Amino acid sequence: MIIKSLEVANFRKFRDPLRIEGFTDGLNIVVEPNETGKSTLLEALRAAFFIRYSAKTELVRSYVPIGDDVAPRVSVGFHVRGEPWTLEKQFMKSPSVRLAGSSGRKESDAAEETLQELLGFERGNNRGSDLETRGPLGMLWVEQATALAVESPNRIVRDTVRGVLESEVGAVTGGRRFDAIRSNVEVAYSALRTPTTGKSRGDLASAEVRVAAATEARQAAEANFREYESTLGELETAKSRLKILERDLVDPEVSAQRKKLEADLNTAETAALRSSAAEAQLGRADEVVKSAALRIDRLDGAEQRVATAESLVEEAQSKREEVQSKLDTTSNEEKSQRQALEAAREVSGKADAELHAARERSRVFATAAGARRSIEARKALAGLEERERELEGESARGIGGDDLDLVAKLELAAIQARARFEAGVVKVEVELSEGASLRIDGEAADAGSVDVFKATRFEMGDAGGIIVRPPEGASLTIEADLAAAEGERDAVLKRLGIKSHSDGIALNERAAAAARELIALRKQIAAMCPGDPSIALAPGADALRAYVASLGEVLTDVRVPTDDIDALQTAVTDAKLREASVSGRREDAREALSKAERDKAKADADLAGAIRESDAASENLQNVLIAGGRDDLEAALQKAQRDRAAKLDASESAREGSSAFDADAIRRRLENIDRATKRAGEERLELTAAIATLESAILREGTVGPAGRVAETRDEEEAAIFACERLKQEADTLDMLRKALAHAAEEASRRFLAPVTARAGRYIQRLLPGCDLSFSDELELAGVSRAGIDEACGGLSRGTQEQLAILTRLAFADLLLEDGAPISLILDDPLVYSDDARLETMTDILQDAAKRMQVILLTCRSKAFRHVDANRIFLK
Amino acid sequence: MxxxxxxxxxxxxxxxxxxxxxxxxxxxxxxxxxxxxxxxxxxxxxxxxxxxxxxxxxxxxxxxxxxxxxxxxxxxxxxxxxxxxxxxxxxxxxxxxxxxxxxxxxxxxxxxxxxxxxxxxxxxxxxxxxxxxxxxxxxxxxxxxxxxxxxxxxxxxxxxxxxxxxxxxxxxxxxxxxxxxxxxxxxxxxxxxxxxxxxxxxxxxxxxxxxxxxxxxxxxxxxxxxxxxxxxxxxxxxxTGRYRWLDRRWNVASIDQLDREISDLRFEARLSDVLLSLKLTGVTSLADRVAMFAAIEDRLAHEVRHLELATEELIAQPMAEDVARIDVQGALADATATLRARIEGSGPDAAIAAAALERLYIEALRFDAEAVR
CATH class of the missing domain: 3.60.21.10 (Metallo-dependent phosphatases)
Structure with missing residues (x-):
């Protein structure tokens, strides 16, 4: 198909009619600036061919220029298979279509139908959206936007291509039949397994669940049965044990053995009894022997004791005699010494009395002398005491410091009061002439000065009177104050007995002198009374006064004694010494006597004791002898010893007899037998109870049929496994089949599409060397593989995608061309994203293609395609 | 007495x-x-x-x-x-x-x-x-x-x-x-x-x-x-017994042979009281094998009280027609080839591969049957 001319009017931007002519068979490049409406040209072509003239769709309304009410019109001149055709279409207003060719003209629907037939498309939906119906031209008239997308060709193209391929390749995929079978297989498979993961589902999954459940049930049943079996086993064991026990319980051997043991025990006990009796007898015999021997010993002892006692008596008697003689000697000695002492005492007493008398006399004399001295001292003391009293009175007359201060103060106050008085008083000095009389307030006065402190009338003779008035107010009080002060001073002075303060000071000085003299005087008095021990006089004046007062009036006259007291004293001392010496000797004698007396008493006592012991010993011996004489006793001992020997033999033999039977061992054996029997009895009870429990368990479990359950569950497990295996097998079979089908489909598709792949490959090899293509069933370019690595189209760059989109279109166009379809390739502003090298390759390819078909390139980039040798058409 | x-x-x-x-x-x-x-x-x-x-x-x-x-x-x-x-x-x-x-x-x-x-x-x-x-x-x-x-x-x-x-x-x-x-x-x-x-x-x-x-x-x-x-x-x-426990080993190469065996068995015992342990042996085409299983599963298995079927020894030798039945070319044929290679490789998964091939065959038949309907 060759487009020769295109004319549009009232079509979108093109309000004015625009006619483009001069399209050639090969490559045409329509160059125009942006926005001049080159895309509108493609739209107009589409409108002319694919949109029914009578359509009023939105698309069609959009053809009308905005704001105009006109009829869009398109007319196209083209050749198909060398035959020229003209197509004219008017939309909206008086819509019409006219198709004119060499065979004639056609209008309206007939024209549309002829057009469709001619160009191989179908009636579409007029909205421009049903691309599936537009056939090869729909695919090859590529507008700007869709050029970018690698998409599958429309249905008509696909079918056509398929038709071409089928005739060319001579192979079919099997088509619907294959698809249906494959889908059935897939459905069957996916009923058993998830197609993607191969996981069991549906019947297979439930079969597997059934197997698992069956296995579990079988295991549970087996476990239960084993338990049941073991219960049965336990029961059997328990029963056989019980049987043995019961047999043991009535075992005659055991009871016979028991009887024999009891008899043995009896014998043993008797023997033991006999043995212990013999032993007791032996013990008694021992005792008899021992007491016989003891008796002889006692006789020996008694005799010995008598002998000893007698010798002791003798000894004591001789000792006593010796002591007696010594006592006599000592007694005599003591008597003489006593007499000597008495004499010495007499001498001493006499001397003593003499001394005493002499001393008395001396004392009386001394006392009398003392008394006389005291009286004289007393007399001297009286004078001193007189003076003391005087001094005491004088010193006591002193005035206290406070009082003196008070006097001074009061005197001062009185002086001050007087001063105040005198200041407030009118002093009236009167000088009287001789003979003149003065009367003051009627009373005669002779004073030369008068203090007036009230209205006072002075009358001097008859010359009349003068009344002197002191100032009003104060005079009376001042006078009173003065009087008070002077009164107070005088009162104090009177109390103290002085005339004035200075008089007080003088008085005090006299008192102090008296006090000093008094101290000296008192020392003198003390020295005069030193006291006198010979007359028991204490020192001090008071003691002397008291002593003298006690003496009374008369003093006896005493002569001076003449005794030689020292001689007397010496005589007394000598006598005392002699007495002491005699007394010592006498004390010795007395001591010796006392000792001799003690010795005598002891000897007497010893003797008495010895005699008593001797008597007791004799009596004892007599008592001992009562039990029998020595011969008797010895005979008895011998007999007892013989008896004991016999008893010992008897005891030995009895012991031997009893040791032949061990009673304890027999008793232990009996106990063991009894214990065993008792234990067996208990065990029988336990076993009986256990058997009952086990039997009831068996009865309970048995009714369920544990073995039956095992058999059932085993069968079920087997069946479940069998069923599951079958399903698995089926799934495996289906899996293999579906894979085989998938593989076959792929292979077939590859083989089937080989011509397309080969054609597109030719181009693509130039663009992307070493690249292989793959197409989907829908003839969509699925992807490319470079160096064995597959890439989906979506992952390629936009430029590459666009280029691939053009090239695959070209490949399909070639195929369609070979099929004789009318082909025209229009590209609206293509290869925008191509780099220079790619652009060049692409334009080369397009130039090649232009040798086989008309190619129209609409572009605003005249520079980009400047290198291309083509028919250029510029829009004005 | x-x-x-x-x-x-x-x-x-x-x-x-x-x-x-x-x-x-x-x-x-x-x-x-x-x-x-x-x-x-x-x-x-x-x-x-x-x-x-x-x-x-x-x-x-x-x-x-x-x-x-x-x-x-x-x-x-x-x-x-x-x-x-x-x-x-x-x-x-x-x-x-x-x-x-x-x-x-x-x-x-x-x-x-x-x-x-x-x-x-x-x-x-x-x-x-x-x-x-x-x-x-x-x-x-x-x-x-x-x-x-x-x-x-x-x-x-x-x-x-x-x-x-x-x-x-x-x-x-x-x-x-x-x-x-x-x-x-x-x-x-x-x-x-x-x-x-x-x-x-x-x-x-x-x-x-x-x-x-x-x-x-x-x-x-x-x-x-x-x-x-x-x-x-x-x-x-x-x-005194009611149920018969029968063990059978049938060497069958085709569906016809199987049918004969089944009718013999039917004659021998009341099938509703029979527990049958059946082992199939032999070498057969995939088509026959599948047909036999269908016959057994759809009929015999329901007739007897219980059926235990062992088919490991009934070897399916996929014939050219079997393979063609799946598909002569294209992806299904490819898948068939893959599986057959595995079966012949007789590795550890050969048995699974055989089962997979059989399943593929069955799926293909099922699709065709549905397509016809």
């Missing part, structure tokens, strides 16, 4: 777990029905006793339901039942038989101790009950020493193999073949062998009254015995 019915191996309570529920129930019911039939048989021949030589129950501890079902059916028949423990239901202290005894009516006698018991005047039963699943001892040895009144009939009852069976020599519960003679028995009723078998003129296995496994073609039955003092007993086999 004493008329008795000799039976054995009832195997009550056998679970048949691998069967479909309805089949399982039918088989279980049939085993119980066999008791009724034994009772009827006894009435028919005029026997007053039915001796059961062991394996009354399938296992040592069946549930109470089984026990009660069995006992209530026995109670209905006007005979005395003599039940003896076998190896499947051996006697154990406190076990199954205690329960049975506790529930049994007077007409049911349990002989679980090896002591002679008087069946009726002048007739003594000498049982050899088993106390273990396996005993190496001869359980019938004690019969020799079992004393019975002079002139009385001695009927032995035992469970186990006669020495002759034990090819491997490891059989348990072995009974010497001349036991009837050595123990002075007038008849020795044996159990354990599920088929009818006589050993000498006084010893016999009655077989099970209702067959319970494949490998035994004849229907179940019992033995009616006339025991006579001093003479050889007279006994004859009486059928």
């Amino acid at each position: 004493l008329k008795i019915i000799h039976s054995a191996d009832w195997q009550l309570g056998k679970p048949f777990g691998r069967f479909a529920t309805d089949v399982r129930n039918a088989l279980a019911e049939a085993r119980l029905d066999a008791i009724d039939r034994l009772g009827e048989t006894a009435a028919t021949v005029g026997a007053g006793h039915i001796v059961v030589a062991g394996d009354v129950f399938d296992n040592v501890e069946p549930g109470d339901r089984i026990v009660m079902q069995a006992l209530s059916r026995m109670e209905r028949a006007p005979v005395t039942w003599w039940l003896m423990p076998g190896n499947h239901d051996h006697a154990r202290a406190g076990g199954l038989w205690s329960r049975v005894r506790a529930k049994a009516p007077a007409s049911v006698r349990i002989v679980d101790v090896p002591e002679p018991v008087e069946m009726e005047e002048g007739a003594w039963l000498l049982p050899a009950p088993l106390e273990h699943r396996k005993t190496t001892n001869d359980p019938t040895a004690a019969m020799v020493d079992m004393a019975t009144p002079p002139g009385a009939l001695r009927i032995g009852l035992a469970h186990g193999s006669i020495t002759e069976f034990g090819a491997s020599g490891e059989s348990s519960n072995i009974i010497p073949p001349d036991r009837a003679k050595s123990a002075g028995l007038d008849y020795l009723a044996l159990g354990d062998w599920h088929g009818y078998l006589t050993v000498g003129d006084r010893t016999a296995y009655s077989g099970t009254p209702e067959i319970d496994r494949f490998g035994r073609e004849e229907p179940g039955g019992c033995i009616g015995v006339d025991v006579r003092s001093g003479e050889t007993p007279e006994f004859k086999r009486i059928e």
Whole structure:
């Protein structure tokens, strides 16, 4: 198909009619600036061919220029298979279509139908959206936007291509039949397994669940049965044990053995009894022997004791005699010494009395002398005491410091009061002439000065009177104050007995002198009374006064004694010494006597004791002898010893007899037998109870049929496994089949599409060397593989995608061309994203293609395609 | 003379777990029905006793339901039942038989101790009950020493193999073949062998009254015995079984051959009472194989009570027509080629590949059938 001319009017931007002519068979490049409406040209072509003239769709309304009410019109001149055709279409207003060719003209629907037939498309939906119906031209008239997308060709193209391929390749995929079978297989498979993961589902999954459940049930049943079996086993064991026990319980051997043991025990006990009796007898015999021997010993002892006692008596008697003689000697000695002492005492007493008398006399004399001295001292003391009293009175007359201060103060106050008085008083000095009389307030006065402190009338003779008035107010009080002060001073002075303060000071000085003299005087008095021990006089004046007062009036006259007291004293001392010496000797004698007396008493006592012991010993011996004489006793001992020997033999033999039977061992054996029997009895009870429990368990479990359950569950497990295996097998079979089908489909598709792949490959090899293509069933370019690595189209760059989109279109166009379809390739502003090298390759390819078909390139980039040798058409 | 019915191996309570529920129930019911039939048989021949030589129950501890079902059916028949423990239901202290005894009516006698018991005047039963699943001892040895009144009939009852069976020599519960003679028995009723078998003129296995496994073609039955003092007993086999367990191996190359086999089988037995274990062998085309399976699954499988089909040995040799049937060219043909290559490669997945190819073939046929419709 060759487009020769295109004319549009009232079509979108093109309000004015625009006619483009001069399209050639090969490559045409329509160059125009942006926005001049080159895309509108493609739209107009589409409108002319694919949109029914009578359509009023939105698309069609959009053809009308905005704001105009006109009829869009398109007319196209083209050749198909060398035959020229003209197509004219008017939309909206008086819509019409006219198709004119060499065979004639056609209008309206007939024209549309002829057009469709001619160009191989179908009636579409007029909205421009049903691309599936537009056939090869729909695919090859590529507008700007869709050029970018690698998409599958429309249905008509696909079918056509398929038709071409089928005739060319001579192979079919099997088509619907294959698809249906494959889908059935897939459905069957996916009923058993998830197609993607191969996981069991549906019947297979439930079969597997059934197997698992069956296995579990079988295991549970087996476990239960084993338990049941073991219960049965336990029961059997328990029963056989019980049987043995019961047999043991009535075992005659055991009871016979028991009887024999009891008899043995009896014998043993008797023997033991006999043995212990013999032993007791032996013990008694021992005792008899021992007491016989003891008796002889006692006789020996008694005799010995008598002998000893007698010798002791003798000894004591001789000792006593010796002591007696010594006592006599000592007694005599003591008597003489006593007499000597008495004499010495007499001498001493006499001397003593003499001394005493002499001393008395001396004392009386001394006392009398003392008394006389005291009286004289007393007399001297009286004078001193007189003076003391005087001094005491004088010193006591002193005035206290406070009082003196008070006097001074009061005197001062009185002086001050007087001063105040005198200041407030009118002093009236009167000088009287001789003979003149003065009367003051009627009373005669002779004073030369008068203090007036009230209205006072002075009358001097008859010359009349003068009344002197002191100032009003104060005079009376001042006078009173003065009087008070002077009164107070005088009162104090009177109390103290002085005339004035200075008089007080003088008085005090006299008192102090008296006090000093008094101290000296008192020392003198003390020295005069030193006291006198010979007359028991204490020192001090008071003691002397008291002593003298006690003496009374008369003093006896005493002569001076003449005794030689020292001689007397010496005589007394000598006598005392002699007495002491005699007394010592006498004390010795007395001591010796006392000792001799003690010795005598002891000897007497010893003797008495010895005699008593001797008597007791004799009596004892007599008592001992009562039990029998020595011969008797010895005979008895011998007999007892013989008896004991016999008893010992008897005891030995009895012991031997009893040791032949061990009673304890027999008793232990009996106990063991009894214990065993008792234990067996208990065990029988336990076993009986256990058997009952086990039997009831068996009865309970048995009714369920544990073995039956095992058999059932085993069968079920087997069946479940069998069923599951079958399903698995089926799934495996289906899996293999579906894979085989998938593989076959792929292979077939590859083989089937080989011509397309080969054609597109030719181009693509130039663009992307070493690249292989793959197409989907829908003839969509699925992807490319470079160096064995597959890439989906979506992952390629936009430029590459666009280029691939053009090239695959070209490949399909070639195929369609070979099929004789009318082909025209229009590209609206293509290869925008191509780099220079790619652009060049692409334009080369397009130039090649232009040798086989008309190619129209609409572009605003005249520079980009400047290198291309083509028919250029510029829009004005 | 004493008329008795000799039976054995009832195997009550056998679970048949691998069967479909309805089949399982039918088989279980049939085993119980066999008791009724034994009772009827006894009435028919005029026997007053039915001796059961062991394996009354399938296992040592069946549930109470089984026990009660069995006992209530026995109670209905006007005979005395003599039940003896076998190896499947051996006697154990406190076990199954205690329960049975506790529930049994007077007409049911349990002989679980090896002591002679008087069946009726002048007739003594000498049982050899088993106390273990396996005993190496001869359980019938004690019969020799079992004393019975002079002139009385001695009927032995035992469970186990006669020495002759034990090819491997490891059989348990072995009974010497001349036991009837050595123990002075007038008849020795044996159990354990599920088929009818006589050993000498006084010893016999009655077989099970209702067959319970494949490998035994004849229907179940019992033995009616006339025991006579001093003479050889007279006994004859009486059928009591309902279900037939048939094992078949058909070598079939085509659907026609299969059809012939099926019609033969139909003639041989009532298919509704048949449990069929069928093994197909041979080499066939895929088309025939599929057609045969269709024939079996669509018809035979429904006709019989139960079908176990083994087809591993029916080798499908895909013929050119088979492959063409799938598709002559295109993807389906490719897939077929892939699968065939795997089958011929006879690797580990060859069998799966064969199944997959068959499935593909079936799917193709199905699609075509639907397309026609």
